[in-house]
Amino acid sequence: MKEHPDYQEELDRLTFTKVYMDSVIAAQQSDQETLKKRQESTVASLDFKDSSLKYQDMLTHANFMKMSREQLENLKKLRKKPYFARIDYHRKEKPEREIFYIGKVSLFDRETQQPIILDWRSPLANVYYEGRVGDVSYEAHGEWYEGNVSLKRQYSIEEGKLLDFRDIDITTKDDLLQDSLSQNADHRLTEIVSTIQEEQNRVIRADLRKPIVVQGAAGSGKTTIALHRVSYFLYTLQDIFRPEEMLILAPNRLFIDYMKEVLPELGVEKARSTTFVDYVQLITGHTFTVQTQHETLMNVLEHSGEEKAILKMAEWKGSMSIQTVLDHFIQHVKKEFLVEEDLKIAGFRVVNGKKMKKLFLEDYSYLPFYKRKEKIRQILISDVRRKKKVMLEKMTKKYDDELDRALYGIKDADKRKRRVSFLLDQKDAKLKQIETESKKAVRVYMKQYPNASLSEYFTRFYKEEELFDTLLEKYLSKEDRQFMRTHTLEQLNKNKVDAEDLAMLLYLQANLYGLDPDYKAKKVVMDEAQDYSYMEFVSLKRALNTDLFTIVGDLAQGIYQYRGLKQWQPILEHVFREPNYLTLQKTYRTTMEIMEVANSILTSMDANLPLAEPVLRRGDQPSFHYLGEEGWEKALYEEYKRLKEEGFKSFALIGKTVKECQMIYHSLSSYFPNESLQFIQGNEEMKKDSVIILPVYLAKGLEFDCVFLVNQNESYAKEELDRKLLYVAMTRPLHRLQFWAQEQASFLLNEVDSKYFNDTQLSK
Numbered sequence: 001m002k003e004h005p006d007y008q009e010e011l012d013r014l015t016f017t018k019v020y021m022d023s024v025i026a027a028q029q030s031d032q033e034t035l036k037k038r039q040e041s042t043v044a045s046l047d048f049k050d051s052s053l054k055y056q057d058m059l060t061h062a063n064f065m066k067m068s069r070e071q072l073e074n075l076k077k078l079r080k081k082p083y084f085a086r087i088d089y090h091r092k093e094k095p096e097r098e099i100f101y102i103g104k105v106s107l108f109d110r111e112t113q114q115p116i117i118l119d120w121r122s123p124l125a126n127v128y129y130e131g132r133v134g135d136v137s138y139e140a141h142g143e144w145y146e147g148n149v150s151l152k153r154q155y156s157i158e159e160g161k162l163l164d165f166r167d168i169d170i171t172t173k174d175d176l177l178q179d180s181l182s183q184n185a186d187h188r189l190t191e192i193v194s195t196i197q198e199e200q201n202r203v204i205r206a207d208l209r210k211p212i213v214v215q216g217a218a219g220s221g222k223t224t225i226a227l228h229r230v231s232y233f234l235y236t237l238q239d240i241f242r243p244e245e246m247l248i249l250a251p252n253r254l255f256i257d258y259m260k261e262v263l264p265e266l267g268v269e270k271a272r273s274t275t276f277v278d279y280v281q282l283i284t285g286h287t288f289t290v291q292t293q294h295e296t297l298m299n300v301l302e303h304s305g306e307e308k309a310i311l312k313m314a315e316w317k318g319s320m321s322i323q324t325v326l327d328h329f330i331q332h333v334k335k336e337f338l339v340e341e342d343l344k345i346a347g348f349r350v351v352n353g354k355k356m357k358k359l360f361l362e363d364y365s366y367l368p369f370y371k372r373k374e375k376i377r378q379i380l381i382s383d384v385r386r387k388k389k390v391m392l393e394k395m396t397k398k399y400d401d402e403l404d405r406a407l408y409g410i411k412d413a414d415k416r417k418r419r420v421s422f423l424l425d426q427k428d429a430k431l432k433q434i435e436t437e438s439k440k441a442v443r444v445y446m447k448q449y450p451n452a453s454l455s456e457y458f459t460r461f462y463k464e465e466e467l468f469d470t471l472l473e474k475y476l477s478k479e480d481r482q483f484m485r486t487h488t489l490e491q492l493n494k495n496k497v498d499a500e501d502l503a504m505l506l507y508l509q510a511n512l513y514g515l516d517p518d519y520k521a522k523k524v525v526m527d528e529a530q531d532y533s534y535m536e537f538v539s540l541k542r543a544l545n546t547d548l549f550t551i552v553g554d555l556a557q558g559i560y561q562y563r564g565l566k567q568w569q570p571i572l573e574h575v576f577r578e579p580n581y582l583t584l585q586k587t588y589r590t591t592m593e594i595m596e597v598a599n600s601i602l603t604s605m606d607a608n609l610p611l612a613e614p615v616l617r618r619g620d621q622p623s624f625h626y627l628g629e630e631g632w633e634k635a636l637y638e639e640y641k642r643l644k645e646e647g648f649k650s651f652a653l654i655g656k657t658v659k660e661c662q663m664i665y666h667s668l669s670s671y672f673p674n675e676s677l678q679f680i681q682g683n684e685e686m687k688k689d690s691v692i693i694l695p696v697y698l699a700k701g702l703e704f705d706c707v708f709l710v711n712q713n714e715s716y717a718k719e720e721l722d723r724k725l726l727y728v729a730m731t732r733p734l735h736r737l738q739f740w741a742q743e744q745a746s747f748l749l750n751e752v753d754s755k756y757f758n759d760t761q762l763s764k
């Protein structure tokens, strides 16, 4: 590197940037207010018609100057690695080329407003990620700019020191990516802004106003890219969206912890990250215990007896048909809101009932039923208040006229006296009647409207047998209907619901009550989306009333296929308007050797999915170890020790089920040093230096340097579900994969070409 003609220039640039950052940090610490004002006045004096990048960037800079303590800390961190790339760019209309350094956030010269560092999310930075050197164009704020990139350079900077730099042209491979992939993982996801690949960049920057569905192979960066898209989204639309309005849905709490590490790095830590189950519970405020899809899956894997009927019911509860049925049920409920009685007070018609019905059916048709009811109540209150005055006046006038007539018309003094006194009493009584009836009229009138809770409606759906049968007979046999009714009602008696019921609850909540604004989200990210049912997508969309969804998943990993999606089509065609659909085929997590074995399993599935293409990274072949031999536990421990000595940091032992994992834990715990094994079966947080034992369904989405697939008792069968579980398990390691079982067939390795793995018994 030192021989490079630009070496000194690059060194000077880094020094300049760091010194500049130091001055910003010092200035921020000493005089935050003055600086802020100065920056704001510079921005204020700008030509607002200038829609170019510069203006937008300067606004960003103004925000940047309004640094919070947290941001200041970030800047200090960034000083260690201020940028990772450079582009030399010549914009068509400009006289000369400009040099831009790209980093995690932008930094501008306070005096000249020239960028010292360009944010990776800025429009111009797109040309770094897309294509190679040569003619390029990019879009910024609706306008296209053309130009030429003559140089793309990558830097390795650590602790503020320039370690290396290299240029990328058409022929060079991405060394930075290779370096980054060969690193070891320590149970957490990292940001990848310096090595985002072209196909990934396309997902990150795809039209932000449209929903997007991404089918990506295992390890293709779906989770990582979805989070980078949120970061890009917040940067680009920062004037419209706040991070708190983002909702990130992950499969379980373990996964959220794993993902969370990368959120502050990307500036999206304020987004709400949760599971679908927790989110629905929060929105609906219900207190049911939820039988999760994992528990159902476990029952199936461990053969509980009723599994066929349970699976069928789960599938049905998540299907497209249930939406139609629920819509009918909602229409049925709606009839109870169609009050058309007039509201009368002391004989006066204060409110026309037909008008109320019209309000409900037409004017407020965009609102959930109970919100419409509330609107009507408010209208009634104000109508009654307004008309009370008129009624009192009219009533007073009526009696005053009568009194006049009595006073001047009745000649007989006694008669007149009686009549006047009678009229005065009457007047008094009538006015009082108006007063008292006005007070309670609305309350009484509103009693005609239903007043039931969400769980009452939900229970009713199952309880009213005749209605239930009428609604469902087109879709399910009598036997299936019966099973579904009794099963769900039994669960409800125990204050329990199935995970699949949550979508129905959310759908009812959205249609009947709506959502508390505090829980609303304007943009939704769904990871492991293949595991969601059709009804879950529909209910989320209905409840949140937004199209801004980023949906990433892999059908090949659809281990909850009994309830989840088998294809993306229904979502693409029926849930969203004109969604974008993109695929990620390259896989970055694992080595070519591991991917060859995993792809053999993928080929044998029905899914008809493209094979994952690993980026060129080599490692040891996966190995098969005989677990039947005495002392296998010690042998496994020795393998672990050997790999640890090689420098690998994170290890997992993956079993097919929780029971299998219990067995593995039991067998191995006396061989591993105290506390170094951690058995995860739910939401426990993973300890950093432990060897993790966990069932496949919980390992989904996670990654480890080395993975041991262990099979003491439960083999993977040739059926679809088991193939998917196996595929998920095989695609977890970054570097090493070992199979431990009594026979190769336990991992379906008898179907895999033996040249792809090493049988340790044979090679002895």
Ligand SMILES: Nc1ncnc2c1ncn2[C@@H]1O[C@H](COP(=O)(O)OP(=O)(O)OP(=O)(O)O)[C@@H](O)[C@H]1O
Binding pocket: 177, 180, 181, 189, 190, 192, 195, 196, 197, 200, 216, 217, 218, 219, 220, 221, 222, 223, 224, 225, 554, 557, 588, 589, 700, 701, 702, 703, 731
């Ligand atoms: N462009 C990249 N540069 C460096 N590392 C990358 C890149 N893309 C992905 N990775 C790494 O590849 C690994 C897999 O990424 P991620 O977990 O996001 O993939 P995924 O598609 O969600 O996987 P799965 O479906 O198996 O859960 C992570 O370690 C991630 O950091």
